[in-house]
Amino acid sequence: MTIDNLHQLHRLIARNRFWEKIFIVFGILSLLVGIITLLALLIDMTIDGLPRLSWQFFTSFPSRKYEEAGILSAWVGTCLVILVTAIAAIPIGIASGIYLEEYAKKNWLGDIIEINVTNLAGIPSIIYGLLALGLFVEQLKLGRSILTAGLTLSLLVLPIVIVTTREAIRAIPNSIREAACALGASKWQTIWDHILPYSIGSILTGIIIGLARAVGETAPLITIGALTFIAFLPDSPFKSEFPYISFNWLQAEFTVMPIQMFNWVSRPDPEFQSNAAAAGVVLVFMTLAMNAIAIFIRYRLRRRIKW
Amino acid sequence: MVENHPSQASKFKCEVKNLNFYYGSVRVLKDINLSVFSHQVTALIGPSGCGKTTLLRCFNRMHDLYPGNRYTGEIELDKINILAPWIDPIEVRMRIGMVFQKPNPFPKSIYENVAYGLRVRGQSQRSAIDETVEQALRNAALWDEVKDRLYDLAFNLSGGQQQRLCIARALATNPEMILFDEPTSALDPIATASIEELITQLKEKVTILIVTHSMQQAARISDRTAFMYLGEIIEFDRTQTIFSDPTHRKTQDYVNGRFG
């Protein structure tokens, strides 16, 4: 190789290196765009909303006067709706995941359920609202109630629970199944005694992430006609006299955090918008806290069991 | 059937008669005939892919777990054909234990690992389970090493200890026969030696069928050896005969290390 050629080569390499550095700058920038936006959002909302965050804000009903308005009915509503969602979505989601992973045969039914779950995960949330409006509210006459809202969100969360259950189950090595079977355990005993206990941690992270999404979900609940001005709490589920438990709250009308926030954002006066910001801070805190718990569980699990 | 109870005096624990096994349409085992002698160690040897593990897994009907597998022929356990469709595979597995190639303890405590087989059998009396667990661990030569940490996670044991735990797990349910599928292939030489010693002790209590990748191991621990090649049993005889004076050319080549 002549000196001249070598020179050329060095120049070429220098140029390639230069472009690489430019790209790295762009790469970091594009990561930062997302992260800076996130920070801007959180800071902006906190500045607007912090003055309104007081004990009174959590313990007051919505009001025409912005300084008296609070989110009591909203956060109680969110908690009750999510409770219904969890009760409906967790058993059905885990059961479907187990069926698809452990029982489903490679036939048309298995294929259809499989494609169907992927598709459901991609359907816009507002469409679930239309289903709930047409089916739960109008056909089944469940009303614009906490029950309807919880069931609607559970349909939305279901694909997430199913997918994480399947992934968690798939991660368990086959040797565990064979070990249990060789001891004379039946298929269901194997699942109940081994597969489920060993995968429940990962399944739990999926459930929490799914429920966090349900907490922030607005559109389907507006569609079924959640009210924005609720100045009462649903019936308490606990009674002082027999049978101590009541299900009247399921039929109660409700509002939830994101709808309360949406309502305040749409008001023209800035005072209500700072109420919206305060509600937003609470809402983001709720969802981020749930996500953080999920990430923590995942982290702990990764350190504990190595197959 | 009650009259026909398993007699300890019978020479054969298990008899395989004209067994064929198919994965889908592929015939993996061809006309296998084999007699497993009571309270002896029978070894299956042969080059990899010859079907020895497949044959072993027929004995506790592990193949039933996966679709597309099919048997013809018979395996008689105390004169009852355990491959018959009306026989419950779970009962077969309760009577014939198995130890796998890689130690596969459950991610539970040592105690729970051994007790699991009893729980599956509906045993719930705590004191009885305690007693059986201790006995099984003693029989698997593990008791002294783990008696102070029975409630530790089984994953914290060494590989050899995990494999002995798996043996204890199989022993706890008092099986009539135990299948070993290359039980030492994932272990170091010291752990291997202790497992081999254990197997020779166990044959007083149970009948043993072992698949092994190592001819030396077969020679050390087994009473009878079957040499398999391409899904067939080429030769089955006393271990000594197989290694010193085999009838077939293939067997001779194999035990002398000319192929495999």
Add this chain to the structure above:
Amino acid sequence: MSEKYLKLSPTIHLAPRIIRNLRERIVELLLLGAAISSIATTIGILGILIYESFSFFQQVSIIKFLTDTEWSPLFENPRYGVVPLVSGTLVTTVVALSLAIPLGTIAAIYLSEFASPKLREIAKPCLEILAGIPTVVYGYFAYLFVTPLLQIPLPDLPGSNMLSAGLVMGIMIIPYVSSISEDAMRAVPVHLREGSYAMGATRLQTALRVVFPAAISGISAAYILGISRAVGETMIVAIAAGLQPILTWNPMEEAATITAYIVGVTQGDLPHGSLEYQTIFAAGLVLVLMTLVFNILGHFLTKRYREVY
């Protein structure tokens, strides 16, 4: 010891066996029932949409619905042309994707090919938080932070506009694009990369000419997921892009999307069975068909990229 074996003889243990098999069958049926509930959901969705749209299309012709350029179902002389809603949906989607696709792709290439494992461990959850923020909060942010910010260089920008809604939606979609693209690129086998390095290529050249093309079907699946998210996103556009169905292709104007229309109308009290009530199902049907096309496309693309290696 032989007594114990006796108890396990097949005939004596017949009863427990029958009970056990029965239990196994019942459990399997229950699990199957749960799995089928997802099919029931799909059937429910399609059934309701088609059922209500059917009554709608008996009163409004499909041709009119697809070609009329005005959507004013609540006016005195109602017109039912879905084109303005579709245009609003498409404009916000295009704005969102023109932000999310370049940023998401570059971030994915950077994370998969350049970033240290430690940075990746930190950056990925941070990006995923973006997808976890409730969309109503994004709506607030677009309406009360981004729009005023954009009004500094663009003083004519109306308070409700598709530009800020689209941009914020784009930020929200970045993690969908970047995480799936990154997975696809990381699935490219090392020997392909090493082949390229051995020829003297830089990391960037390897990333762009070897890894990116090899992962292209996974990456396009990520884009398609992003598109279907953008098409179906509701709260950001409902808050920040306005609720007026206007036919315009200019992102600096106000216009309603399909989703925003549904939200806007259902906020009021809709009499069941009225034509207005049925319009939201017809609009929903259009929306589902749009996302369905993208989802199916994405499904096949992911399947293909899984089969390559």
